[in-house]
Amino acid sequence: MPAQLLFVYGTLRPAFGRPMALWFGTVARHKGKGSAKGALYRIADYPGFVPGPNGVVAGDVFELPDPTPVLAKLDIYEECSPDFLPPHEYRREMLAVDMPDGPVQAWVYVYARPTDGLERLENGDLSA
Template sequence: MQGDRLKGPLLFVYGTLRPGCDEPMARWLGDAARPVGPAVAQGALYRVAAYPGFVPGGTGDVTGDLFALPDPEAVLAALDDYEECAAHFPQPHEYRRERLIVLGEHGPVEAWTYIYNRDVVGLERIESGDFLS
């Protein structure tokens, strides 16, 4: 069963796209992709506005969720528009999409995620690493 849940590319979400977040795009993602379970990435989470920004690296843990993408091109294209990092948005983008290694329930996996692409000086760090807590 777990192997079926991990077929196809994975997406790590840590903010307003997480299950339990009452946002239209979170509900859309829940329909467009298959939830895999909780995951943790190394890095820091910052409060940008009513949403967070993730910066990978360091020793902190960022809590999030994994999704398997049955139609990765369509889902990632829609999310690139949502995160305003598709090619048709003016540079510099606030986010960039990259693959990174996250720790899922059954060990490390590679997943796409959206990384905050601006300076975090002056932003409040979310010390718990969990945007929903």
């Protein structure tokens, strides 16, 4: 299977240093900064991304040399694997992500619940 890309915008970003981000950095190769059209919301101590035409969300793009086991583990982390009963908080989707050399298609964990009452991070960057 060819390598695939994953766009991360929250706690999986290298700057956050959480255990899952540290593991992720050992199984994926950082390709560079990226951004996706949409909005970023503060859920708790983590964000949720909702794609859409208004706004830009900053993140990092990673190459997954062996995507099947990595995505399976991340689906469990994001609680959207078949092991979790719906409704899931996130779903994994393939979306367009802008990078300095042009757009790419990448997996993104999209927030799947209503955003009413959530704080929108207007700058679209959790690390800012």
